[in-house]
Amino acid sequence: MAIRTVEAGFLGRLPVLRRAEADPVLAQRKPGRRRLGPGRPIPFGIGIGPVLLVLAWVIGSATGSIDAETLPAPWTVAETAGDLIADGRLQSNLLTSLQRAGLGLGIGVLVGLVLALVAGLSRIGEALVDGPIQIKRAIPTLALIPLFIVWFGIGEEMKLIVITTSVAIPIYINTHAQLRSVDARYVELAQTVGLSRWEFVRRVALPGSLPGFFTGLRLAVTIAWLALVVVEQVNATSGIGYLMTQARTYGQIDVIVVGLVIYGLLGLFGDIAVRVSERRALSWRQTLGG
Incomplete structure (x- = not known):
């Protein structure tokens, strides 16, 4: 009985909801209604969190709450970065x-x-490809490095293969999932108008998979830096990871923190670049993100 009452109440409100959706002015005039979405994007909002984190670091170092032997002060790290640049x-x-x-x-x-x-x-392609990808997905990159060293040595080839295989997984998973969720009506329409296989891929499949591709790309950018951190500490002779390994040997914590800050900034700016590209490529799509 209660379920029927709720259904009746909801169905009774459908005309009002439909009128509100059809009329933007009416949709805005909802006094007393709580906003359900996250609201409008905050300008430079992505930088607020990192700024607050650095501010806490500054305050902790200035007040002595953070031990300089454990985490050097920001000004010490900045001075060390200046010396490394010099x-x-x-x-x-x-x-x-x-x-x-x-x-x-x-x-x-x-x-x-x-x-x-x-x-x-x-x-057929799914039967051949999906299984090996899922197996690789379940195996951590760190577990494969000893095998890659045996196969490819400790040079640049091994490092490149580790990064490549790590990056390919999120791209595949998210793009494949989005491809499988393309609306069947578009496929039927493509068949009706007589699109060729290549035209279907170019006009329907690729545009339909873009949301999943960009999600995978955001993950891939982060994973690329994570894999880089690992491979640059395996008998490397150059790179930020090599610089951090040398600093660990000599107990130079400030140099290690400089490397961590650089990795963090590269990851942050890489994610921002992908998000900007995503907004431009998917400007036709309305989401809660704006």
Whole structure:
């Protein structure tokens, strides 16, 4: 009886809800109604959290709440970064890390996207590709590094393969899932108008998979830096990870923190770049994110 009463009340409100959706002015005139969505985006809101974190670090260091032997003060880290820039070590190692991460990310994105299209558009392709991808997904990258060292040595090839395989997984998972959720009506429409296989991929499949692709790309950017941190501490002779390994040997905590800050900033700016690209590519889509 209670369920019927709730259903009747909801059905009775449907005309009002439909009128509100059809009339933007009416939709805005809802005094006393609580906002359900997150609201409008805050300008530069993504920087508020990091700024507060740095502010807490400054206050903790200034008041002595944070032991300098455990975590150096921000001004000490900034001074150390200035010294590393002055002697050229920071720039050269940063450039090496950017090249490794960029190349591994680019190849991994391409591989993941191709595999997702093969598995998403063909049942045979899915049978061949999805199983191995899921197996790799369940195996941590750290567990594969000893095997990759045996197979490919300890040079740049091993480092690139580790980053590439790590990046390809989130691209594949999210793009494949989005491909499988493309509205069947679009597929039927493509068949009705007589689109070729390539036209269907270009006009329906690829645009329909973009939301999942960008979700995977955001994850892939972060994972690329995580994999870079690992491989640059395996017999590397250059890179930010190598710089941090040397600093650990000599007990230079300030240099280690400089490396961590750089990794964090690279990850943050990379995520911002992907989100900006996503907004432009998916400007037609209305979401709670704005």
